[in-house]
């Protein structure tokens with residue numbers, strides 16, 4: 343699928359997904375923040391647990407860095423052609439039924455931030471198969487060509503990679519059974535002009 347929203351079904355194998363999950367579970371769990379101000383938290387907007395994946399700190403994640411950059415380069419060359427220069431630490435994200443994990447509608451880009459960059463392209467690697475949870479649907483707003491039922495099914499397969507411009511409004515609906523885990527990469531570049 344190749345519109346504002348792109349995805350590859352089976353971008354990587356379930357074995358690689360399990361390896362990423364088991365490595366990430368060794369990292370310290372944190373409560374996520376909202377916006378570029380690291381103190382902003384709001385349970386009514388987002389309920390999840392996150393761990394930060396930084397291959398500079400934990401070299402065992404080098405292959406994950408390569409895997410995500412490979413996807414970014416392909417999607418950016420084929421479609422977006424945004425000026426992307428940087429991948430900050432990635433977020434291993436868990437939405438669990440015990441706290442009704444969800445993330446209400448938002449954009450990933452922080453338009454007004456004091457730094458030189460904007461988030462340009464978001465990549466999400468699906469680490470849990472759709473059979474292991476209910477709810478937890480990624481929904482996109484105000485886009486042309488909404489994904490079909492088949493597209494949504496394919497995107498929820500373990501190992502699928504989803505890409506979209508970070509300015510697209512999206513949400514994750516509440517998880518009502520089980521746990522959804524994913525790896526989220528926000529690729530940055532010089533601010534939109």
Ligand SMILES: [Fe+2]
Nearest residue numbers: 448449450512
């Ligand atoms: Fe997001």
